[in-house]
Amino acid sequence: LENARRTGVEACLHVQLVSANSTPAAQVLLSADQPAADLILANIIANVLIRLAPSFVEASRPGSRLIASGIIRERVDEVVEALAAAGYVLEERLQEDEWVTLVVTLVTSPSPAAS
Numbered sequence: 001l002e003n004a005r006r007t008g009v010e011a012c013l014h015v016q017l018v019s020a021n022s023t024p025a026a027q028v029l030l031s032a033d034q035p036a037a038d039l040i041l042a043n044i045i046a047n048v049l050i051r052l053a054p055s056f057v058e059a060s061r062p063g064s065r066l067i068a069s070g071i072i073r074e075r076v077d078e079v080v081e082a083l084a085a086a087g088y089v090l091e092e093r094l095q096e097d098e099w100v101t102l103v104v105t106l107v108t109s110p111s112p113a114a115s
Contacts, residue, residue: 028055034062042068046075053086060106065091069101076100 004010015041018027028040037060042049049068056066071079072097078089079102087108094101 024052024055025058028052028059034059036064040064040066042066043070046061046067046071046079049079050082053082053088056083057086057088057106057108062106062108064105064106066106067101068104069099071100071102073098073100076102 001010001013001015004013012069020027040056040060042050042052042056049071066083068079068083076093082090083102083104087106088104089107090102091105092103094103
């Protein structure tokens with residue numbers, strides 16, 4: 001948040017700590033009146049990204065981007081598959097040593113049945 005303060009965009013951000021014991025939807029949908037996201041940044045391990053993939057869709061508008069990082073190289077294909085199954089298309093894959101970052105775009109609308 002220090003960078004956001006210095007650059008004057010702090011008011012545009014909402015950062016909230018969530019419990020790892022919450023349901024996947026509660027970890028992503030932080031309030032009932034939360035607007036659909038244009039961008040989600042998720043720096044978390046593969047297991048969590050896979051589990052949260054459907055909830056990312058629920059929290060996003062079509063055409064939004066998800067930048068997922070913190071993925072170990074050996075698990076990246078599993079994450080790509082889970083995100084694709086949720087409705088994301090891979091735009092870019094960045095790798096530094098054993099760590100991978102994925103940039104994906106949501107091409108499907110959130111499903112009301114997914115909640």
